[in-house]
Amino acid sequence: MRTAIIRYNAGNIRSVTNALNRLGVEPVITDDPDELLKADRVIFPGVGNAGSALSSIRENGLINLIPRLKQPVLAICVGMQLLGEYLEEADEEGMGILAGTVRRFPPSAKVPHTGWNSVHSLQDPCFEGIKEGSYLYFVHSYYLPVGEQTVGICDYSIPFSAAMRQDNFLALQFHPEKSGTIGQDILSNFLFKGESYA
Amino acid sequence: MLTRRIIPCLDVMNGRTVKGTNFANLQDAGDPVTLGAHYAEEGADELVFLDITATVEKRKTLSDLAKRVSRVINIPFTVGGGIRTVKDAASMLEYGADKISINTRAVDNPEIITAIAGELGSQAVVVAVDVRPYNGEWMVVTHGGRNRTSRRAVDWCLEIWERGAGEILLTSMVGDGTKKGFSLDITRRISESVGIPVIASGGAGTPADFYDVFALGKADAALAASVFHFGTLRIVEVKEYLAAAGLPMRLLERKENETEI
Numbered sequence: 001m002r003t004a005i006i007r008y009n010a011g012n013i014r015s016v017t018n019a020l021n022r023l024g025v026e027p028v029i030t031d032d033p034d035e036l037l038k039a040d041r042v043i044f045p046g047v048g049n050a051g052s053a054l055s056s057i058r059e060n061g062l063i064n065l066i067p068r069l070k071q072p073v074l075a076i077c078v079g080m081q082l083l084g085e086y087l088e089e090a091d092e093e094g095m096g097i098l099a100g101t102v103r104r105f106p107p108s109a110k111v112p113h114t115g116w117n118s119v120h121s122l123q124d125p126c127f128e129g130i131k132e133g134s135y136l137y138f139v140h141s142y143y144l145p146v147g148e149q150t151v152g153i154c155d156y157s158i159p160f161s162a163a164m165r166q167d168n169f170l171a172l173q174f175h176p177e178k179s180g181t182i183g184q185d186i187l188s189n190f191l192f193k194g195e196s197y198a
Numbered sequence: 199m200l201t202r203r204i205i206p207c208l209d210v211m212n213g214r215t216v217k218g219t220n221f222a223n224l225q226d227a228g229d230p231v232t233l234g235a236h237y238a239e240e241g242a243d244e245l246v247f248l249d250i251t252a253t254v255e256k257r258k259t260l261s262d263l264a265k266r267v268s269r270v271i272n273i274p275f276t277v278g279g280g281i282r283t284v285k286d287a288a289s290m291l292e293y294g295a296d297k298i299s300i301n302t303r304a305v306d307n308p309e310i311i312t313a314i315a316g317e318l319g320s321q322a323v324v325v326a327v328d329v330r331p332y333n334g335e336w337m338v339v340t341h342g343g344r345n346r347t348s349r350r351a352v353d354w355c356l357e358i359w360e361r362g363a364g365e366i367l368l369t370s371m372v373g374d375g376t377k378k379g380f381s382l383d384i385t386r387r388i389s390e391s392v393g394i395p396v397i398a399s400g401g402a403g404t405p406a407d408f409y410d411v412f413a414l415g416k417a418d419a420a421l422a423a424s425v426f427h428f429g430t431l432r433i434v435e436v437k438e439y440l441a442a443a444g445l446p447m448r449l450l451e452r453k454e455n456e457t458e459i
Binding site: 012014015019021048049110111116118135139140141155156175179180181183 | 393
């Protein structure tokens with residue numbers, strides 16, 4: 001199985017690579033469209049500023065390629081947010097795969113939302129064997145609202161999408177690569193039970 | 199519900215872990231990666247590695263450490279010590295660290311906070327603030343408490359927040375290394391003043407101290423070093439105590455399984 005990580009100024013590429021290595025997977029890290037198209041799994045990581053992330057994938061042209069990918073694609077954190085319709089942080093349109101505007105948490109809550117929070121209403125094969133109420137690691141200031149594509153919810157002053165799913169695209173707001181053994185199980189489900197995302 | 203976090207801090211010198219009362223009389227407490235992995239298994243929510251090596255090579259040892267830690271450990275970790283530029287910070291993240299911590303550098307040049315947060319995002323920037331009271335006024339101090347600055351603790355923390363840092367690591371030099379409890383009042387004042395999480399540090403001695411810093415000090419996370427390094431307290435015991443007292447805590451699955459068996 002060939003797993004590709006999309007190369008751009010994402011910040012957490014090394015962490016994701018290490019997490020895959022711990023699962024016995026050696027990913028290729030690439031921004032080459034051919035490499036990405038022929039991979040069996042594609043991971044779109046991300047952390048940090050959505051505006052600069054968006055510029056980065058616009059510069060290398062991947063903003064047009066990513067929506068066309070047909071294999072299972074896992075988008076993490078800012079990667080997920082870039083799939084949204086509109087990004088408040090960047091004041092720009094995203095790729096529009098996930099419904100909703102990516103908004104900043106209300107000022108009543110401390111931002112960034114940092115730490116281990118529980119998730120519920122889990123309904124995706126990536127959560128197979130994961131208990132309702134499990135704790136996962138989040139660190140973000142913006143979120144996608146709960147909608148029809150939501151397959152996992154987290155509450156932080158308001159409910160928001162911890163996970164969303166559209167066809168072959170699985171998007172996670174938390175960091176599975178930093179969420180201990182539970183995060184590792186979620187990554188493993190995506191990698192090895194990925195047929196259900198095709 | 200978002201949990202309160204328990205964070206062991208590993209002070210690292212020449213690639214080895216150290217910690218002593220009030221930063222003096224340092225004692226060797228093992229390999230940082232091994233110890234970090236042990237803490238992660240014990241239920242640590244994050245790890246902080248602070249390089250206190252006083253040489254120009256320290257950035258290299260710190261980046262080597264970040265690389266080694268990231269390979270083994272599957273929870274978030276922060277590295278600090280000797281980070282002076284945006285480039286230094288970026289390279290730590292490239293090596294797999296989740297956050298960098300800056301202290302004196304930020305006091306001397308607050309613009310660095312804005313610059314790193316702008317480049318790498320707020321979530322990557324922890325500003326460490328060491329405080330001590332002078333005639334009832336909590337002031338920012340540097341160099342392990344030896345140097346007093348002209349900054350008031352609360353004012354400086356507000357500036358750190360406004361400049362885009364993602365977290366404040368607040369160390370009370372009154373409590374640090376004494377095991378007599380956290381400084382609750384200043385922790386609460388700062389935590390309630392800023393819109394970013396506050397990690398309280400300095401003074402942890404008993405599980406009740408941790409309860410107090412969360413319940414009364416309003417801290418979002420608590421950091422400790424020696425009580426964990428020397429086995430005075432186990433992370434898992436502290437977390438179970440806090441959970442039993444009604445605080446939201448992440449208790450590891452493994453624990454439940456063991457009970458079932």
